[in-house]
Amino acid sequence: MGEFGLNHIPAKNAACESGPEGSNPSLSATKHRAQRARCCYVKGSAVRYWIETLGCPKNHVDSDKLAGLLESQGYLVATSPENADLVVANTCAFIEAAREESIETVLDLADVKRKDARLVVTGCMAERYGEELAAALPEVDLVAGFGASLTVPTPVTLRATALPSFDLLNLPRPAPKAPWAYVKIAEGCDRRCGFCAIPTFRGDQRSRSTSEILSEARALVEGGVREIVLIAQDLASWGHDRRRAGRGEAIEVLDEGGTQPLIELTKALTSEVDRVRLLYLYPSGLTEGLIETILATKVPYFDLSLQHASRPLLRGMRRWGDGARFLERIAAIRAVEPDATFRSSFILGYPGETEDDQRALLDFIEGAQLDWAGFFTFSSEVGTYANDLDAPVAHELALERLREVSELQDVITAKKRDALVGTSQELLIDAPGVARSVRECPEIDGVVHVDPALIVGSMVKGEITASRGTDLEAVVA
Numbered sequence: 001m002g003e004f005g006l007n008h009i010p011a012k013n014a015a016c017e018s019g020p021e022g023s024n025p026s027l028s029a030t031k032h033r034a035q036r037a038r039c040c041y042v043k044g045s046a047v048r049y050w051i052e053t054l055g056c057p058k059n060h061v062d063s064d065k066l067a068g069l070l071e072s073q074g075y076l077v078a079t080s081p082e083n084a085d086l087v088v089a090n091t092c093a094f095i096e097a098a099r100e101e102s103i104e105t106v107l108d109l110a111d112v113k114r115k116d117a118r119l120v121v122t123g124c125m126a127e128r129y130g131e132e133l134a135a136a137l138p139e140v141d142l143v144a145g146f147g148a149s150l151t152v153p154t155p156v157t158l159r160a161t162a163l164p165s166f167d168l169l170n171l172p173r174p175a176p177k178a179p180w181a182y183v184k185i186a187e188g189c190d191r192r193c194g195f196c197a198i199p200t201f202r203g204d205q206r207s208r209s210t211s212e213i214l215s216e217a218r219a220l221v222e223g224g225v226r227e228i229v230l231i232a233q234d235l236a237s238w239g240h241d242r243r244r245a246g247r248g249e250a251i252e253v254l255d256e257g258g259t260q261p262l263i264e265l266t267k268a269l270t271s272e273v274d275r276v277r278l279l280y281l282y283p284s285g286l287t288e289g290l291i292e293t294i295l296a297t298k299v300p301y302f303d304l305s306l307q308h309a310s311r312p313l314l315r316g317m318r319r320w321g322d323g324a325r326f327l328e329r330i331a332a333i334r335a336v337e338p339d340a341t342f343r344s345s346f347i348l349g350y351p352g353e354t355e356d357d358q359r360a361l362l363d364f365i366e367g368a369q370l371d372w373a374g375f376f377t378f379s380s381e382v383g384t385y386a387n388d389l390d391a392p393v394a395h396e397l398a399l400e401r402l403r404e405v406s407e408l409q410d411v412i413t414a415k416k417r418d419a420l421v422g423t424s425q426e427l428l429i430d431a432p433g434v435a436r437s438v439r440e441c442p443e444i445d446g447v448v449h450v451d452p453a454l455i456v457g458s459m460v461k462g463e464i465t466a467s468r469g470t471d472l473e474a475v476v477a
């Protein structure tokens, strides 16, 4: 998979609404690695853990939950993998490049960890390739799927094909370390997009209940969070599985006028926190009601998972929509909110892709004038519909097409960023010297550079004074 240009800052995986297990179609899982450290003393002896996270925002939430679980068992964060007693690699299996990086990371951790420390591999690679991984990596003490105990002294039974019966969604998480946080509201996906293997190892959608989500959000707000970023593989479908199953608090939400469950959830969260941002919206799920709700959050940011604009190619991907419909919806939103921000991701080189398809995508990119976009080359995944399709596109040709659309989008993104110079924006200070307006999603888009003396977690009005690539500079009076 490859990605180029101004919009290539990784975080989402292009192929999944939620991204590669990740990022969704994270921009490149290969570039997006988070490190966490915590350390502690239990009954007089230090018991420390280190978690290294690869892949999309969903994986980062899982790592947070793992950290919460370990801390509830008395572990504390280590300052590096070298001084941890338990070293965990939370892997990404979204595409070949992500898998390669995961393996490299595991080998690097095996090199630097202490001899007596335990090395555990978890996450999507463990879930998808457990047996093979354990056989191929003798350096690893345990390969464990989602929710397995990482601290037991003997290896758990590996599952090559079974779906996770328990996952991390409702585990506690440690106190937030930034004024924003992802909240994962569902796991799995009921769709079967042609390129995507996620449902084969994450399973069908399981939505968390409204009360569980609200309670996690309230705890985060109490810990200083001012922006909550909702994620799931198919966010707009949150709650539908609970309605079908006839269980849980989401029913109450659904029964309030029978609206899209996500609408009611978003409204409920908006009354709890300053900013609510929604990621990974499948385009047919972007209903009029949801658009109104997003605009009412005061974060008019639309992360649409489009993947392409050519109707025949989208049908080949087993996905809804086409460029004309997408443009109509974008125009309708801009008619109400001219300042709305749009992000999307696209796959180049899907089997059967023609020059006409490429022209359709270029026309769409030109017409849509998206603020942000990520581009990925197709990666054939075992177990997917596309894996058996004829008419593969040569990788070099896919890369060439990717460069072409990426160059076009880079010009658009730069123009959009330049146009913000001289405007006043409300900024959330994420870290010393680093802020974001509602136009920038954390970890995915650019940032706004500000005076490092501004207090982290505060919201301030800033005047944008310069534009540098994807980033802006601002002064606060």
Ligand code: SF4
Residues within 6 Å of the ligand: 015, 016, 017, 018, 189, 190, 191, 192, 193, 196, 197, 198, 199, 233, 234, 282
């Ligand atoms: S199958 Fe689900 S997770 Fe995969 S790309 Fe489609 S909507 Fe996203």
